[in-house]
Amino acid sequence: MMNTKFESWIFNSYSPTANGLALYRIFAALFFLIFLFPDVAFYSTLESLPDEFFTPPPGPMMLFDEFPPEIFLRFVHGLLMVSWVGVLVGFKTKWSSILAGLSMLVLQGFMFSLGKINHEILLSVTPVVMAFSNWGASFSVDSISEKKEVSVEGWPIVLLALFLGFMMFTAGFPKILGGWLDPSTQATRGHLFNQFFVRERQELLAIYAVRFDAAFVWELLDWATIIFEVGFLIAVWKAGWTRLFICCATIFHFSTMMTLNMPFLVNFLIYAAFVKWDSVFQYLKKIVGFLSEKKYGVMNDDKWVWSVAIIVGSLFLILRVLSNTGYLMTSAEPSLHDVVLVSAAVLIVFGLGIKKLMSTAKSISS
Amino acid sequence: MKRKTVKRVFLFFIIYLPIQYGLVGIVGYYHSEPWPSFVFPGFKNVYVYDGGYEIQQIEFELTDSAGDEVAELSSNEFFSEIPRSMTSGFISARFSDQKMIESYDENTRIWMLEKASNIAGFDIDKLAVHHFVEYYSGDGYLSLEPDSVITINHFIIADNRDDEH
Numbered sequence: 117m118m119n120t121k122f123e124s125w126i127f128n129s130y131s132p133t134a135n136g137l138a139l140y141r142i143f144a145a146l147f148f149l150i151f152l153f154p155d156v157a158f159y160s161t162l163e164s165l166p167d168e169f170f171t172p173p174p175g176p177m178m179l180f181d182e183f184p185p186e187i188f189l190r191f192v193h194g195l196l197m198v199s200w201v202g203v204l205v206g207f208k209t210k211w212s213s214i215l216a217g218l219s220m221l222v223l224q225g226f227m228f229s230l231g232k233i234n235h236e237i238l239l240s241v242t243p244v245v246m247a248f249s250n251w252g253a254s255f256s257v258d259s260i261s262e263k264k265e266v267s268v269e270g271w272p273i274v275l276l277a278l279f280l281g282f283m284m285f286t287a288g289f290p291k292i293l294g295g296w297l298d299p300s301t302q303a304t305r306g307h308l309f310n311q312f313f314v315r316e317r318q319e320l321l322a323i324y325a326v327r328f329d330a331a332f333v334w335e336l337l338d339w340a341t342i343i344f345e346v347g348f349l350i351a352v353w354k355a356g357w358t359r360l361f362i363c364c365a366t367i368f369h370f371s372t373m374m375t376l377n378m379p380f381l382v383n384f385l386i387y388a389a390f391v392k393w394d395s396v397f398q399y400l401k402k403i404v405g406f407l408s409e410k411k412y413g414v415m416n417d418d419k420w421v422w423s424v425a426i427i428v429g430s431l432f433l434i435l436r437v438l439s440n441t442g443y444l445m446t447s448a449e450p451s452l453h454d455v456v457l458v459s460a461a462v463l464i465v466f467g468l469g470i471k472k473l474m475s476t477a478k479s480i481s482s
Numbered sequence: 483m484k485r486k487t488v489k490r491v492f493l494f495f496i497i498y499l500p501i502q503y504g505l506v507g508i509v510g511y512y513h514s515e516p517w518p519s520f521v522f523p524g525f526k527n528v529y530v531y532d533g534g535y536e537i538q539q540i541e542f543e544l545t546d547s548a549g550d551e552v553a554e555l556s557s558n559e560f561f562s563e564i565p566r567s568m569t570s571g572f573i574s575a576r577f578s579d580q581k582m583i584e585s586y587d588e589n590t591r592i593w594m595l596e597k598a599s600n601i602a603g604f605d606i607d608k609l610a611v612h613h614f615v616e617y618y619s620g621d622g623y624l625s626l627e628p629d630s631v632i633t634i635n636h637f638i639i640a641d642n643r644d645d646e647h
Contacts, residue, residue: 231574
């Protein structure tokens, strides 16, 4: 019985389609290539630092004594770019995905040997895990060149959920030990002060939050944070619960972006894996069909998917360029693209919430 | 991948994840956080002290050849080329311990002085790091000035004037 439940959790929680997975693959690749790519200028910074500043964390990076030459990091950077482009177009997708994950891991290893680890391992793990979903089975070079049909798998999404849920737990558990639940401490506010004064994160609503003096509200936020982070591990058991917690995570990151100026944009690449991409595909197909029927006749799926991908990619690029030029906001974190993307995600979550409420109300009344 | 293999992969990670978390805690306590690991930041600190908030800060103090302190720069200003998300971790790893600062060789000290001079726009002869704690009561409409400031440590990174005298 236990074994059946375990198997059912692994193999039946998510039933993605080849088209749905392909949409996620294209979205993830565009998102990574345009917004999450490491800053190439940082490699020359690393090389210019004295060797004594090389502080590798315990682990494989301790095998090295100093930062590598800039040319090596640029080479790995190039590999990362080529492999993500491979993922985007679906060329040798499995190997491109694995290479994308491994090259990011190497770059992160050296960047974090400065003495500070940014907890972004899922950025490396996600393409490696998704490689086994066969997310290159549709809308890809592979699908054109390979004759036989490839089946897609849902278990990699469950594995990602397990990683995410466990990591969220590791964010919540130390807070319990640290005294966040003590009514006499308002830890969220303490962190806000730390970010505001020490790290000079003073954009958006930070100043208003710093001056907001209501202990009850701050304590409520302390508790809500822990319930959300620890509860995430339980939510991994069912796809619906995971999606609900992903929606909560989106609202959570929006609030941390507005007050602490920490958007955690990296996490959104992983959260996107839990979107019902097949529904997105059907929805887009309906819209494209409606718009194009009169003018072009019925478009084949490949044609309209890549047209939409080019439009989305172009919009991402425009946003990124505006962001880099410091338009409206500084180019430091949170930048314009952080604000636009996280706000868009939260709007989608609210839209889905309203849709769900309306359908529930409708079913009750009928 | 075969169903049996997939099941084994899941079983492996269900066992591995808590074990590696325990190791992260132990290694982190005695050394520093290991990498790579499946953890998110805990943000364990509450920063609360005696009903208010205690925030630890550091500043780099730049002094010119005349002995006048010419600038106090935050770590973000001094290491502006390092991403903001990494600066405070880098500073606490490299500049929070006197023994570590004393262990820096001549090249590192010269590099730091040159960097300070480049930022200031003229020669800097002495560079120090000042660790202090700011205390905010957090009551009512908060002033952005701390209620009190206490120096914890003051380490000299490089002082050319010592060599001259």
